[in-house]
Amino acid sequence: xxxxxxxxxxxxxxxxxxxxxxxxxxxGSSFKPFIxxxxxxxxxxxxxxxxxxxxxxxxARTGGQLWDxxxxxxxxxxxxxxxxxxxxxxxxxxIRLLDAIGPQYAQDYVTRFGFDxxxxxxxxxxxxxxxxxxxxxxxxxxxxxxxxxxxxxxYIVNRITNAEGRLLAQAHPVQAGDESIRAIDPRNxxxxxxxxxxxxxxxxxxxxxxxxxxxxxxxxxxxxxxxxDAWFCGYQMTIAGCAWMGxxxxxxxxxxxxxxxxxxxxxxxxxxxxxxxxxxxxxxAPEG
Numbered sequence: 359x360x361x362x363x364x365x366x367x368x369x370x371x372x373x374x375x376x377x378x379x380x381x382x383x384x385x386g387s388s389f390k391p392f393i394x395x396x397x398x399x400x401x402x403x404x405x406x407x408x409x410x411x412x413x414x415x416x417x418a419r420t421g422g423q424l425w426d427x428x429x430x431x432x433x434x435x436x437x438x439x440x441x442x443x444x445x446x447x448x449x450x451x452x453i454r455l456l457d458a459i460g461p462q463y464a465q466d467y468v469t470r471f472g473f474d475x476x477x478x479x480x481x482x483x484x485x486x487x488x489x490x491x492x493x494x495x496x497x498x499x500x501x502x503x504x505x506x507x508x509x510x511x512x513y514i515v516n517r518i519t520n521a522e523g524r525l526l527a528q529a530h531p532v533q534a535g536d537e538s539i540r541a542i543d544p545r546n547x548x549x550x551x552x553x554x555x556x557x558x559x560x561x562x563x564x565x566x567x568x569x570x571x572x573x574x575x576x577x578x579x580x581x582x583x584x585x586x587d588a589w590f591c592g593y594q595m596t597i598a599g600c601a602w603m604g605x606x607x608x609x610x611x612x613x614x615x616x617x618x619x620x621x622x623x624x625x626x627x628x629x630x631x632x633x634x635x636x637x638x639x640x641x642x643a644p645e646g
Contacts, residue, residue: 359501359510359531362597363628375606382477382490383604387447387562388580388589388617389487391550392499393456394444396467398546400459404441404553408451410434415453421481427453430581430616444553445561447579449486456485470541471499472509487580496591497600500577503554504593505534506641507547544644551576551641554592562618563590569626574638577625579617584610588620595639597632601625 366376375381398404411434415425429449443451456464461480469475478489498512511531518527532539554576558566562579577592586608591600601624604611611620 359512361512361514379494383587384582385487385491386580386582388578388591390452391578392468395550396464397455397459406440407437409437410448410450419482445556447562452485493600493602500591501598502541503550504598507542507544508534508539509541572638574640581616585615589617590621590625
C-alpha cells in the first residue's frame with residue numbers, strides 16, 4: 359500500500375487542490391472491471407457469450423430519461439465472449455451484464471473495493487461509469503485485482519523522525535494475505551486479472567504491452583461522454599497506478615481524446631521507469 363509517487367496538480371503554490379485525493383469525477387469505462395467482477399460472483403464466466411446489440415432503456419431504469427446508449431465506435435458486433443467484450447470495452451455488453459445481476463447488487467458489491475455506494479446510484483447507467491470516484495479510490499480499487507483479492511489502504515508517510523533521527527511515528531500497514539481484509543474471492547481476482555491483461559495485449563490499451571515489451575500488464579481505459587475525462591488505471595503485480603486527464607471545470611478535452619490516447623501514455627511513461635528492472639511475472643491460479 360505504500361505510495362511511491364503522486365501528482366495532484368501543476369504547482370502547489372498556485373493551487374492547493376489535490377486532484378488525486380479530492381477530485382470527484384466520472385470514471386467512464388474504467389469502472390467496468392468492478393461490474394464484471396460482480397457478474398463473476400453471480401455465476402457468469404469469462405467465456406459467457408453476451409449480445410453486443412442495441413438496447414433502449416426505459417427512463418425509470420436510468421433515473422432520468424429514455425436512454426439509447428451506443429458503443430464508442432458506433433458499431434454493434436453481435437454475440438461475443440465476456441473476455442472479448444471487456445478487452446474491447448463494449449458498452450452494450452456491460453449494460454446487459456448489469457441488468458442481469460441487478461444494479462442494486464452491483465451498487466453494494468463495489469463497496470468491497472472502497473467505493474461509496476451513494477455516489478453510484480443503482481441505475482443501469484452505472485455500467486458505463488456514470489458515478490463519481492477519485493483517482494485515489496480507483497488506484498486503490500484496481501490493486502485488489504493485482505494482489506489476489508485483498509483491499510489495501512494506501513499510505514503516503516512511512517515514518518517520521520526528528521532532527522536527531524529519533525523515530526516519532528511509523529506506519530503499520532496491513533498486508534495482502536491477511537484474510538481479515540479480503541475483498542473478493544481469490545478465483546474472482548485471478549479471472550479478472552486474466553481479462554484485464556487481455557485489455558493491454560489486444561484490447562483498448564494494447565499499446566501498453568507494445569511500448570513496455572511485456573505481457574504482465576493489466577488495466578482498463580476509461581473515457582466519459584464528450585471526451586471530458588480520460589483514464590487509465592492498471593498494474594503489474596508489484597505496482598498499481600492510475601492516470602487521469604481532464605479540466606477542473608469539466609469540458610471537452612478534444613476529439614478522440616480517449617483514455618487510450620490521453621491517459622495511457624502518461625501511465626506508460628511512468629511504468630517504463632518503475633518496471634525497468636522488474637522481471638515479468640503473472641499470478642498463479644488459486645485453488646478451485
